[in-house]
Amino acid sequence: MKVVIKNIAELVQVEDHIQEKVSGSSMKKLCTLKDAFLCMEEGIITDFGPMENWQGIDNWNNTEVIDADGGMVFPSWVDSHSHLVFAETREGEFVDRINGMSYKEIANRGGGILNSAKKLSQTNEDELYEQAAIRLRELIKMGTGAIEIKSGYGLSTESELKMLRVIKRLKNTFPITIKSTFLGAHALPIQFKNNKKDYLKLIEEEMLPKIAIEGLADFIDIFCEKGYFSVEDMERIVNAGKHYGLIPKVHVNQFNIIGGVPSAVKLGALSVDHLEVVNQKDIDALKNSTTIPTLLPSCSFFLNIPYAPARKMINEGLPVCLASDYNPGSTPSGNMNFVISLACIQMKMNPEEAINAATINGAYAMGISKSEGSIAKGKKGNIFITKQIPSYAFLPYNFGHNTIKKVFINGCEFK
Ligand code: NIG
Ligand code: FE
Numbered sequence: 001m002k003v004v005i006k007n008i009a010e011l012v013q014v015e016d017h018i019q020e021k022v023s024g025s026s027m028k029k030l031c032t033l034k035d036a037f038l039c040m041e042e043g044i045i046t047d048f049g050p051m052e053n054w055q056g057i058d059n060w061n062n063t064e065v066i067d068a069d070g071g072m073v074f075p076s077w078v079d080s081h082s083h084l085v086f087a088e089t090r091e092g093e094f095v096d097r098i099n100g101m102s103y104k105e106i107a108n109r110g111g112g113i114l115n116s117a118k119k120l121s122q123t124n125e126d127e128l129y130e131q132a133a134i135r136l137r138e139l140i141k142m143g144t145g146a147i148e149i150k151s152g153y154g155l156s157t158e159s160e161l162k163m164l165r166v167i168k169r170l171k172n173t174f175p176i177t178i179k180s181t182f183l184g185a186h187a188l189p190i191q192f193k194n195n196k197k198d199y200l201k202l203i204e205e206e207m208l209p210k211i212a213i214e215g216l217a218d219f220i221d222i223f224c225e226k227g228y229f230s231v232e233d234m235e236r237i238v239n240a241g242k243h244y245g246l247i248p249k250v251h252v253n254q255f256n257i258i259g260g261v262p263s264a265v266k267l268g269a270l271s272v273d274h275l276e277v278v279n280q281k282d283i284d285a286l287k288n289s290t291t292i293p294t295l296l297p298s299c300s301f302f303l304n305i306p307y308a309p310a311r312k313m314i315n316e317g318l319p320v321c322l323a324s325d326y327n328p329g330s331t332p333s334g335n336m337n338f339v340i341s342l343a344c345i346q347m348k349m350n351p352e353e354a355i356n357a358a359t360i361n362g363a364y365a366m367g368i369s370k371s372e373g374s375i376a377k378g379k380k381g382n383i384f385i386t387k388q389i390p391s392y393a394f395l396p397y398n399f400g401h402n403t404i405k406k407v408f409i410n411g412c413e414f415k
Helices: 024-028 091-098 103-108 113-121 125-141 157-173 196-214 231-243 260-266 280-286 297-303 310-315 336-347 351-358 360-365
Strands: 002-012 032-041 044-050 063-067 071-075 077-079 144-150 177-185 219-224 247-252 271-274 292-295 383-388 404-409
Touching (some): 002 383, 024 351, 077 336, 077 360, 091 103, 125 157, 157 177, 157 196, 177 231, 196 231, 219 231, 231 247, 231 260, 247 260, 260 271, 260 280, 292 360, 310 336, 336 351
Parallel strands (some): 002 071, 177 219, 219 247, 271 292
Antiparallel strands (some): 002 032, 032 044, 071 383, 383 404
16 A cells, blocks of 8 residues: 655655764754655655655555645654553642642652552553553554653552553554563562662562563663662663663653763663753763663653753753653653643754654664654654644644644554
8 A cells, every 4th residue: 555645835854864863963954845745655655755756656546645735744753751551640649739749748658659559550451551542542643653651650570560561562552663661660669668679679580580571671761869769779770671681761860960870871771861950970971872861841841840951962962852751640741742842942942953852863762763753765654744834843833732634654544
């Protein structure tokens, strides 16, 4: 089956040479093609160019022609950091925060991650899958074409495996690329309150081997933060994960700088995520490394905490990635369009930088930039068509509105 999209007002993020990521001043460059067509065949982008070069169609029987009708075409968003699988929402804590409690105070009284872990232990695998599938469908309709999903609300062998099996089921049932991350070290479960050593041992000696046998994870993560896990814990868990072939992607510098960034870079992390607080040492450690900083502005918005200094990072030559952090506690939204708006409005990223950060750099942070994250021949036919909009900058400008008209995944319309 061949799909041709014609009359595209502007084809955004086109690449002649596939690049794995864009950094520093290059992030400001976004290649586009005005008045264009795009062909996809067997799920893959096979051709694109200016409308005047379009050769027409040789075999009408096997070809669907879609008129973009002056809308723009973007590569799908790549959301490289989410906690999409969870049992219930936590709007009670949201109200508590409105009334003056802090995220930390809520966590200290057994709320937060432990609240989600309790709810998850009481929810069966089928129910968890159904809830996650509804969320994922909604995200794909909002333009997300690849997503990373973490465990971390289980905190016991049984529940962590349950979460990871749900992610595996999503991988098998949804057409988009899904990568799975084991985040057993998300918080210390109550039973191990005064016994962190034994919990780390459980992760190393029981959880990881079982996860490896079932092939349930691609990445290893840990919440490296005061009151959660130390830099030493991170080194230990990341090395244990690496032993099973898992690539590190870690939560660092959300509330405090405790040395997680330089250490994660040394450990060869693919990404360091959050970075609401960073110092010059962190930025210097990231320079000339293969580790990409992944920023989560919807989390800053929802928790009312500082935004990561994206401008400084880009000005210092770093690549920057944007992701949702979708989870029930700190970010109950997986809308990547809103992430891009926030990046522009609050972090002073230019629309070009924000679009690069949420496409090609997101793909890098998931290890899939050879096959996703831009409009390039041979890449997956994961794209969306917008309504008629005056320019691509309108997309982040028009915050809170739905700009997307049609979504294609592997060259097929997703309805
Ligand atoms: O990335 N910071 C750690 N984990 C999540 C929030 C977890 C929660 O509150 O449920 C995050 O923001
Ligand atoms: Fe997170």
